[in-house]
Amino acid sequence: MPRVLRGRKGQDLVTLGVVLAAIALFVATASNALLDAAATAANGDSSPNLLLTAALLLNIALILLGWNRYKALTGEIAQHRRLEEEARRLADYDDLTGCLNRRSLAQLLDAMLQERTGRKRAVAAIAIDLDNFKQVNDLNGHAMGDAVLSTTAKRIIDLLPEEAMIARLGGDEFLCVVPYNTDASDRIDLLATRIIEQISRPVVHQGSAIEVTISIGSASSLQIDPESKETPAQDLMHKADIAMYHAKKKGKNRFYWFEPPMENELRFRNELEAGIRRGVQAGEFVPYYEQQIDLDSGRLVGFEMLARWDSPELGMVTPEIFIPIAEEIGVIAQMSEQLIEAAFADASQWDPELTLSVNISPVQMRDPWFAQKILKLLVKHRFPAHRLEIEITETCLHENIGMVRSMITSLRNQGVKVSLDDFGTGYASLSQLRSLPFDRLKIDRSFIRDLNKQDSNDKLVDAIISMSDGLKLPITAEGIENADILDALGRWGKLKGQGYHYGRPEPAQRVLERLAEAGRLANDAASEATALPLNPVANSDDKKADGGSRAG
Template sequence: MDESPQGLEEDEGGKMKLPAERDVVALGIIVAALIMFVGHAGAVLPGTIRVMLGTGDGPANYMVSAFLLNAALVIFGWRRYNELMKEMRERRESEEEARELAFTDPLTGSLNRRSMVPEVDRLVKQVCQPGARDCAVAFIMLDLDHFKQINDLNGHRAGDTMLITMARRVRAVLPDDARLARLGGDEFACVLCYDPNNPAVIDRIASAIISAGRQPFEVAGGELAISLSVGIACSTALPDPCDNPAEEMLHMADMAMYHAKKSGRNRYDWFEPKMERELRLRADLENGILAGIARGEFVPFYEQQVDVETGELTGFEMLARWQSPRLGLVTPDRFIPVAEELGVIAELSESVISQALRDARDWDPRLTLAVNISPVQMRDPWFAQRLLKFLAEARFPAERLEIEITEMCLNENIGLVRSMVTSLKNQGVKISLDDFGVGYATLAQLRALPFDRIKIDRQFIGRLSRAEDTANVISTIASIGQGMNLPVTAEGIETESLRDSLRRIGTFKGQGYFYGKPETAEQVRNRLKSEARLAADTAANDTPASDIVAARAADPAA
């Protein structure tokens, strides 16, 4: 399909030809009019002069008419010519403006992705020519870290100001022959040639870009700061042959930039082939998690919680596991961070909690169930209502449920956390502060929220047998718990010596591999059944003998 504007054609150079540039007929008419004008003037003017001098007759009337008509035709042609020239200039200006809009970013004045791609292709083709000097093409991609928060908190005008300023700063540290483009959103790209034997040049440029971007921005009478994540790709890493070098380099730089973000942001990384493998694994993991939630592949496992002094089983902590048909049994440290980034952690967690409540309903009523709550769920003002709904649907007593929240939640929105905790406490749910000692929880926060228990992080328990000062820390936490009437749970008890050390320090509930690895719902049920600790067993044991005799009399088959 012809995509040229109506009435225009393209010449060999790709420029538009206007009708005035190719209207030979109109030009011929004007030239003929001029010739006829000169001819008629030669016939009319001598007679006119003779009449004026009184020496003879004037020109014939038809000659005068023809002469005047030619004069009018010449004037009309000249005016039309000027109008066409003006139209040509205006159309050329419109064409240049349209070309500029098509190939540049209107906000920052940089190139855009559409124009950057052929520029990179041209440079790569240039350095790959036989006899070309020792040169390679570097593609530098940069992304503003947490830019969405700038827009959300300060408005899009502040974000636009930051993008304009960032483009100006980056342009200032680039060499004169480098090209800068805004690929879209808060992503920019730079392309330049360099000596592949001296990659330190690109390192210095990347460091300068990061330093320049880190400087505060003046926005709306205040200052904002932001960091950059930068990825670098080199033309020497392109596959040979490569049909689309620009797109391939953009892909490699994007992977390097993503790696920089994953490694802590505010840094740059060169592309390495292993990054692509990691990215593909990550993509497979993301797809697997999304499909696994839909297929119900995430299930609860249960870790025993016991009284450290007596060894009596007191309950279980629910731990999510992913039974992937391709990856096998996957632990939470692999899938929970990914699920949080995908925004599906709430859906995943709630489905597993709902199943755990149904499983634990049939246990001994004296056994408790502890579940971990993600910080993402604690930011949801409706989570408490949904959890209470799950309890009602499973017919699980609220006083047997214990939710564990981390210290991180206390520093995000203490007002929302207090409201949620209070709502759950009013229904009988118990609240534990998880991983105590590794975050920023204070005694004031412990007093501000109605906690029922604190849990010592496994990091402290693991060092208990190796560092004497760790015993003092654990003893202090135990004293805080005793003083505030908060029972203490110790996580990560892996050996008998750790258990004995805790016994010497104080009174604890404990959990860890020393007491057994996490088990499936079926394994837990079988073990509790063997110990007569299912709800049905305890109900039978608690039934008075007179009731049993009466029941047998009413039903001899019983």
């Protein structure tokens, strides 16, 4: 019992003793007073015993005061007990969802593992994490985020069996503990599937509806490592977490059981994250450049900047490996700005007619100050705005089209060109293309590289180009990997193109050397109007390595 309550309970007993003593005294005094009154009446004396009367009245007052004090102390003790119970509840439960918290779940799980595990009895830990929950808060506000979390918890609780437990571990991560019979392990699979289905239903809050998905990972108490330095509960929860992160890596909105190789993958992922953070600080991310050619004349017209990671431990790492991780851990903006600054410095040495294209991550487009940051870098490096082309993907249009429109307008007002990258893969609508002031469309390489193989691709490319003609938007074709594709594109007239048919992406120094050979550096007295020599690439490994990924 807390010291404060013990002290107040002692005062309570003292007060109660005083009250009882006063009552006993009252009984004695009242008896004497009644006997005296009876004797006075029998003797015909009309004057009462004043001393007994005063004692009786004082005794009554003492009883009333004592009783009121006893009631007050009792109320104070009850209030302190309620506060203690509330403190204990807050220590053990999540206030928003009513679920257990991490600390209390770990204690209860350890007890459950001791009681309910055996040859045919096991416990499953089911780790649940909402996909892209940060965007829910950023785009819809924390009130909607809280509504999503509380609704998610309620829907999960409604599906859990009676003996199961659920905890909110923090943020948007939950963990369920479900005892099960090892002969019916598919029961956990069925439960996970039902949870995914129920959570995918829209959450309505103040007239707005939002849809979320979840990633689920599960681990069984049969997989607990007896030699682990962690407690059995911690080991089980850790394995469920690993399975959940594996589900996220495999595309989200899905469910996986823990398997030992996943632990090695997660360890490698953690090492990659640490390496990327160090690499950003150390300037290990460098720009490479891919040629952009006018297909009618064969003339070099510009370069697209691509990111590479020159890692001391891993060597040269391609962007499809580090860009998604950099976006998730929040360093993509810093990385991209470093690469853009380096690209401005490089491109300042080129022929002023050559343009520079830079890809922008959807994560950066959520920053309301993004356009101002780009313009500030242009001023800092004195790079002409008309030579810069910003490329954004179609997925940006579905997150906050109002903000995207404002950014595009700000950039174009300063002379920067803006193109829609990977067109055809992100379901951009015709109305969006008409309302947003794009300068160019880039047809995704997946449509270009299969030209002449499937009639459907030819027709689709033809439809895209016809639409762009109607919108008066020039076209860039990505993925020109051989002369056959180049010939196939010839039927559609004036286009700009890029791909391995013209050479692999190259570092800045190699680009400067080739431009110097062609007389197309900024300090050349007379720039020759000739294209760089073609350099077809047949190395399929190099093609696969770049994979169309860009700098953030």
